Amino acid sequence: MKRIGKCLFIMVLAFCMVLPASMLGVQVDAAEKEGVTDLVILENVPQSDVTVKDHQVDLTALNVYQDGHFTKVKEGLEWRSKNKKVATVDEHGKVTFTGKPGRSWVTVTNGIYEDRIAVDYKPAPTSKGKPEVKPFITKEQGERYHLVQHALENMTMEEKVGQMLMPDFRTRDGENVTEMLPEIEQLVKDYHLGGVILFRENVVTTEQTAKLAADYKEASEKYGLLLTIDQEGGIVTRLQSGTDMPGNMAVGAARSEEMAEDVGGVIGAELESLGINMNFAPVMDVNNNPDNPVIGVRSFGENPELVGRMGVAYTKGLQKHGVAATAKHFPGHGDTAVDSHLGLPEVPYDRKRLEEVELYPFQQAMDRGIDAIMTAHVTFPKIDGKTVTSKKDGSEIALPATLSEEVLTGLMREQMNYDGVVITDALNMKAIADHFGPVDAVIRAINAGADIALMPVGLEEVAEGVYDAVESGGIPMETVEESVERILTLKMKRGIIKEETPQSIEDQIEEAQQVVGSEEHKAVEKEAAERSITLVKNDDVLPLDSSDENVVVIGNSFIGDLADTVSAYHSNTTVIQTNAPELTETEKQIVLEADKVIFGTYTYNVFTRSEDHPQMQLIHEVMEETDAEVIGVGIRNPYDIMAYPEVDAYIAQYGFREASFAATAATIFGENNPSGQLPVTIPGNNGQVLFEYGTSLNY
Numbered sequence: 001m002k003r004i005g006k007c008l009f010i011m012v013l014a015f016c017m018v019l020p021a022s023m024l025g026v027q028v029d030a031a032e033k034e035g036v037t038d039l040v041i042l043e044n045v046p047q048s049d050v051t052v053k054d055h056q057v058d059l060t061a062l063n064v065y066q067d068g069h070f071t072k073v074k075e076g077l078e079w080r081s082k083n084k085k086v087a088t089v090d091e092h093g094k095v096t097f098t099g100k101p102g103r104s105w106v107t108v109t110n111g112i113y114e115d116r117i118a119v120d121y122k123p124a125p126t127s128k129g130k131p132e133v134k135p136f137i138t139k140e141q142g143e144r145y146h147l148v149q150h151a152l153e154n155m156t157m158e159e160k161v162g163q164m165l166m167p168d169f170r171t172r173d174g175e176n177v178t179e180m181l182p183e184i185e186q187l188v189k190d191y192h193l194g195g196v197i198l199f200r201e202n203v204v205t206t207e208q209t210a211k212l213a214a215d216y217k218e219a220s221e222k223y224g225l226l227l228t229i230d231q232e233g234g235i236v237t238r239l240q241s242g243t244d245m246p247g248n249m250a251v252g253a254a255r256s257e258e259m260a261e262d263v264g265g266v267i268g269a270e271l272e273s274l275g276i277n278m279n280f281a282p283v284m285d286v287n288n289n290p291d292n293p294v295i296g297v298r299s300f301g302e303n304p305e306l307v308g309r310m311g312v313a314y315t316k317g318l319q320k321h322g323v324a325a326t327a328k329h330f331p332g333h334g335d336t337a338v339d340s341h342l343g344l345p346e347v348p349y350d351r352k353r354l355e356e357v358e359l360y361p362f363q364q365a366m367d368r369g370i371d372a373i374m375t376a377h378v379t380f381p382k383i384d385g386k387t388v389t390s391k392k393d394g395s396e397i398a399l400p401a402t403l404s405e406e407v408l409t410g411l412m413r414e415q416m417n418y419d420g421v422v423i424t425d426a427l428n429m430k431a432i433a434d435h436f437g438p439v440d441a442v443i444r445a446i447n448a449g450a451d452i453a454l455m456p457v458g459l460e461e462v463a464e465g466v467y468d469a470v471e472s473g474g475i476p477m478e479t480v481e482e483s484v485e486r487i488l489t490l491k492m493k494r495g496i497i498k499e500e501t502p503q504s505i506e507d508q509i510e511e512a513q514q515v516v517g518s519e520e521h522k523a524v525e526k527e528a529a530e531r532s533i534t535l536v537k538n539d540d541v542l543p544l545d546s547s548d549e550n551v552v553v554i555g556n557s558f559i560g561d562l563a564d565t566v567s568a569y570h571s572n573t574t575v576i577q578t579n580a581p582e583l584t585e586t587e588k589q590i591v592l593e594a595d596k597v598i599f600g601t602y603t604y605n606v607f608t609r610s611e612d613h614p615q616m617q618l619i620h621e622v623m624e625e626t627d628a629e630v631i632g633v634g635i636r637n638p639y640d641i642m643a644y645p646e647v648d649a650y651i652a653q654y655g656f657r658e659a660s661f662a663a664t665a666a667t668i669f670g671e672n673n674p675s676g677q678l679p680v681t682i683p684g685n686n687g688q689v690l691f692e693y694g695t696s697l698n699y
Contacts, residue, residue, distance in 0.1 A: 038064040039073070039113035041106075044140045045147055047492040051320075052097075052135045059093035059117065060495065061108050062147070068154030069222035070147050072499040073110075080107045087119045087135075097121050097135045116140065148488045151223065152481055160484045161466050162192030163223065165442075166423070166452050167459045168199060176201040178208055180215035188219040191463050194487055195226030195452065198276065199238060203229070206241045206274065206516045210509045213275030214502065223488065224496040226324070226452075228278040231267050234655045235636065236298060242270050243521040246663075248283055248310070249638070250532035250654040252300035252679035257313040260300075263528055264317025264325075266521045271323050273515035275508065277496050278324040280374060280423075284311040284361040285334035290639045290683060293605040294339040297636060297654050301679025302334075302693060304357050308364035315370055324494045327365040328374035329425055330412065331383070331401055332358025337606075340377040340431040344397060350382045363416055371490055372421040373412065375402040375450065377431035383407055390435040397435055402427075408449030421486050426455040433457060439465030446475055451483035529659035533667045534652040534676035535697040536641060541596075541629045541649040543670030543699060544570070548595040552576060554622060555600035556615055558635055558656045562600045565665035581617035583625070591626045598668065599647075600633045601640045602656070609643050616643045623647065633664055639682055645690055652678065673699050 042060040043050045050057065063073045074092070081089045083104035089095045095106055100121065107116040118138040123131035139145075152160075169177045169184050177184065178201075188196070196216055203209040217225050229238050234247015243266055245251075251260050264282070271279060286307050287299030300310040315325040331354060336345035347358065362373065379398035384406035387396040401407040402424045412418050424445050427433065432441050438457035443466065445453055456462040469475040491497060515521075535542065544551070551570050553563040556579040563575035574594075576587050583591060591597060599619045603609040610616065623630050629648040634640035638652035651667060651674070653660045666672035677696040684690040 035065045035067065036063050036113075037066050038144055039108065039110050039115055040064060040070075040144060040147070041108060041115045041117050041140075042072075042492075042495065042497070043137060044115065044117055045145050045492055046139070047148055047489040048495075049493045050137045050139075052137065055097040055099070055135055057095045057119075057135070057137060059089070059095060059106065059108070061093065061115070062497070063500065064144075064147065064150075068147075068151040070151070070497065072497050074499075074501050076110050078109050078111075081105075081119075082107070086121055095119055101133060148485055148492060151488060152485060155484070157470055157477070157480075158467065159192045159222075160480050161463065161470065163194030163484045163487045164446065164452055164466075164480070165191065165193060165456060165459065165463060166195035166197055166226065166228065166454050167193070168197045168455050170199045170201045178202060178204055179212060180219065185215070185219040187459060188216070188225075189221060191459060192221055193225070194223065195228060195278070197228045197230075197280075197455065199229075200240065203238055203274075204240050206512050207509050209239070209241070209274050209276075210512045211505055214505050214508060217275065217498070217502070220498060222498060224491045224498050226278050226487075226491070226496060227276050228280055229271065229276050230280045231271060231276075232281040232283060232298060233263060233267060234297060234657065237657070239270065239274075239516070241516055243267075243517050243525050244657040244659065245525055246529045246532055246657055246660045247297050247655040248300045248314075249287075249297035249679055250660065250676075251314070251528060252306055252310055253534050253652070253654060253676035254528060254531040255306075255677055256531065257309055259528055259531060260310045260313035261317040262524050264314035265320060266317070266524050268318040268321035268323040270516045270521065272321040273508075273512040277322065277494060278326065278372070279318055280326045280328060281318070282311045282314045282325065282327060283329070284308070284327040284365055285329055285332050286357050286361060287334040287680065288357070289335045289337060290642070290680070291337040291606050292334060293337070294341065295334050295336075296604070299334055302681060303679070304360035306679060308361040311361055312364055312368050315365060315368070319369075319371070322494055324371035324490060324496075326372040326374050326423065327362055327370045329376035329378070330362050330373045331376065331378075331380060331407060332362075333376045333378055334358065336378060340425070341429045344377065344379060344400060344431040344435065346379045346381065346398065348381060354380070354383070359416070366416060366418045366420070370420060371494070372423050373418065374423045374454075375408065375425055376400075377402050377425050377429055380404075380407060383411060388435075391437060392434045400431060402432065402450065403436070403441065403444040403448050405448045413449060419486070421451045421490050422449060423452040424450045424454045427453060428455050428457050438462055442466060443469050443475060446479060446483070451486050525659045526662070529657070529663040530666065530672045532654055532660070532676045533663045533672060533674045534638065534678055534695070535649075535667065535674040536638070536652055536678060536682070536691055536695055537647065537650040538697050539629075539648045541631060542668060544596055544668055545670070546570075550574070550593055550595045551598065552590055552594040552596070553598045553600065554578070554591075554618070555602070555635075557602035558661075559600050561656065561658065561661045562598070562633060562635070562664070565661045566598060566668065569665055569669040569671070578618070579614055581614040582621060583618070588625060591622055591628070594626060594628045597622060597626060597628050597630045598633060599630055600635050601643070602635045603637045603640050609637070609640060611643060613643075619644050619647075631668065638678060638680060642682060642685065642690060645684065652676070670699060
């Protein structure tokens, strides 16, 4: 009998060995991957961010490999909740709280490895004193969750340096890069790149952008890819198929933190749906210089407190969609009259002034958890007075903030207590490229305290140069590892981790098409534009009505857009588009017969606003020639009225996106009652104030 029983046992055992693991209730396929040494819940990792929204939280499992890297895993898992009365969990790791107080342990297993996390529904103190029952996640602790440190211990020097380089692949052989090319894929792999920045040349349609983003992520090797873009809104908008938000100064004019968060939320949702996980926004420069040629309407305004509030709210909108946010350009590019793309600007103020103005918004962002800070290629001689020899002409120049240890380490890290990621502004800009060699610039930036070198000039040369510097001690390995730890921490926090089984590109495209440019997002765009329109001057001219039989719209840049929206309200509208300083005889006759003239001006630097510029000469001729009232529209910069203060009415619209033109036309004809407030002071030519900060007229 014993022999029969033994034989039967052997037969059953053999039968079980040939059965699929799924029939035995054990998931082992994922665990049997070569090199897997553990399975952990991402939300247990100290650096990860846990967000409970609408009584739900999505948990993610990670395969941990022998060489220290980790990947997201979905397949071959079993999720369980020990106490379903408190919380349930579905097959994808989505936890739903039932609303009943207590604790449950949520466990995930692949049949070999297992991890758990505590989910609680318990009272929490409130500002009103009465406890409120809320859901909580309590992380497990232990050595197994120190994934960032384990990765650092196992990464090669080349892998570490790769995390710190972020090139662009805007064009190749004279053609825009809109799809993954084999040679680019190889560069991503060969140099272990930690990030890539996309530009307008790369992102044309929703379908194409989603596919390109997916291909970049597939090309990355182990530690995920920061896929970044400058999607600020307004004049710096990269997505060609996205919702065109009116821009930061428009948001500043609206004076609403809720609106700023909504704008950031729309941008974040669209980037997330496309697979872009980091935005180089918001701009937190304080634009208090009307002559600033590069910041201007990219800033929320001239008031540090306003910039801080709007920037923090905008950031919150981005981050709630898992998109990393970047405050730029530290320590402040707002009070400059030189474009750092073209030259090397200087901010001459002392520390007290900088703390009150330039640094204030950045400190607010840092204190509230901004993911990254971008540096400015601007000199701050009162912070760092060092000079260096320019490679351009041998002259002595002040050290730009991007390359200054006093600014990036002394000021930002040690005095302002910022421990997030520091990214340089583009290193191909002339403020850097003209004066420093490509390799020298990157080495200086890293030693100054920058974690990521953005758009280095010549990836291969720079990478090899940094390798040599690390091996020779020119860049301490400790410096590299501190930077890589911050970069991996950011990736862990925002879930930017390589996926073993990513969502199919078909499903991702379908989802993106439902999100990008959706009706809901267009509604936010429309509201933001309408609330931003600022009526700065009105000598009983606006709003117009149907009794004004002949309306003439004049200007050059974007004047067709303005005329189209005006025509939607007034069928008898004539447009004169010209860049000449004088009207022709025919145009003079049209203006003489007009009941109202709408003149759109567009400026972006001091010359375009000067009395010598053709558009300003023309508007003065129009005001002199006609008895009709003239309505000026500052299409981009609110400062335009400085050139024609005698105009009968003036509207600031802050940008050239479609929604802003529509909002201006609606305001001109009384459909939109303007509520925007000037976010900047408009000075007069005699040193006096022409229009105060906060100026706001309505009907």
